[in-house]
Amino acid sequence: MAAVAPGIAAWGVMTGVAMVKSGMSPVEVLLMALFVFAGSSQLAALPLIAAAAPMWVILATATCVNLRFVVFSAHLRAYVAHLPTWQRMLYAYLFADLNYGLFTKRFPQPATRSEDIAAQDAWWLGNGVTGWLTWSVSSLIGVALAARIPVAWGLGFAGILALLGAMYLLATTWQRIAAAAIAGAVAVAAFALPLKVNILVAIGAAVLAGLVLEKASGGRTAQVAASDAAEEHP
Secondary structure, eight states: OTTTHHHHHHHHHHHHHHHHHTTOOHHHHHHHHHHOOOHHHHHHHHHHHHTTOOHHHHHHHHHHHTTHHHHHHHHHHHHHTTSOHHHHHHHHHTOOHHHHHHHHHHOSSOOOSHHHHHHHHHHHHHHHHHHHHHHHHHHHHHHHTTTTSOGGGOTHHHHHHHHHHHHHHHOOSHHHHHHHHHHHHHHHHTTTSGGGHHHHHHHHHHHHHHHHHHHHHHHHHHHHHHHHHHHHOO
């Protein structure tokens, strides 16, 4: 985590500042800093909280921003199937985008031998705890220094850099790259929508595009396989 911790820390400090300036009470800020380990959805929800948006808009936005973790968890199920439920829940809580990218790069396939499974679990836990500590401590620093950190420092750009790093780790297929490009284009095109609804629209467009591209790609793969089989067995 050493390579990505500085970016996470800068992002956490900026999120701490944003929490204070959103108008939340000190208790609410403290609880969010310690228990909400979800930087991108926090940053999406905080402007809505500051604007006194309806609760359903805030919850829908945070949920949609985090829909990617449904896909992550489906992929990671085989890695943690041997663990009890409480431990799987803990591991899930400690997992973020960069953790996912680093973990799947280190362990492309679930381990099968007991010693490899133990090493895999240890790597996940150490990686997750390090990321959580980095995020929580930096968020609290941002909360404490909110009045002293000038906007001109541009800490918000650290969050963008961290997300770009996560996107680079996850952009492993042309379908994912295409879906990301569509999401960006739709978010910009729909920017004028109120209450940052453009985020929801962009996510919906990206999910739909990803499903269509995946289905089309699967169909072409099946056709190629059928053609190859026909050539081998005329």
